[in-house]
Amino acid sequence: MKKKVFFLLFLLLSTSVLMDGCGSQESSAPSQEAENKKSEWVEEENGEMKMNVNVNGQDFIATLEQNSAVSALVQMMENGPVTLQLSDYAGFEKVGPLGQSLPASNSQTTTQTGDIVLYQGNQIVMFYGSNSWSYTRIGRIDDLTGWEEALGSGDVTVTLSVED
Missing domain, CATH: 1.20.5 (Single alpha-helices involved in coiled-coils or other helix-helix interfaces)
Structure with a gap:
């Protein structure tokens, strides 16, 4: 038992x-x-996040910032590429609606060629010149070769996606 x-x-x-x-x-x-x-x-050993930026068929790579706006944009891109129509503004930037608002953490900043920022929480701005304003930084183009030429003088189609 x-x-x-x-x-x-x-x-x-x-x-x-x-x-x-x-x-x-x-x-x-x-x-x-x-x-x-x-x-x-996470593509780099140092933990930097990267994003593909296609401007009218020309590919660029951007290093992303670490903030809540970028996290929200990354979530959007996880569902597929994000395509934007950007228009020229003031001869130093391209700006266009994102289609939804992202969390903004604006601060006064002076932009440089290649900077990508969020304006008013719902517009993406890509710079080929410099400007001082209150923005939320999204990222920066790594290699500016051909950047100004790709943005050109008229409207552009930009596609943002996960870096392969």
Whole structure:
């Protein structure tokens, strides 16, 4: 009789341990999936996030800032590329509606050629000149070769996407 009781206790304890182990694997799966998605954005060893910027068919890479506006933009791009129509403004920038508002953390800043900023929470601005205003920084083009020529003097179509 003692052998049966001992065997049943052993069986119950073993089943409990196995069930607990299975449960913890299931709960860690979504966090692993989220971590894999996050790692798609981290291309550099130093942790910088990169984004493709296609201007009228010409490709550029931008290094992104670390702020809530960028996080929201990244979430948009996870659903697919974001295409924008930008118009020339004042001979130093292209500006266009994003289609939704992002969290803004504006600060007075002087932009440079290649800067990408959020204006009024819902417009993307890309600079080929300099300006001082209150913006939320999104990122900066890494290599400016051909940047001013790509933006040109008229309207442009810009597509933002995950860097491959």
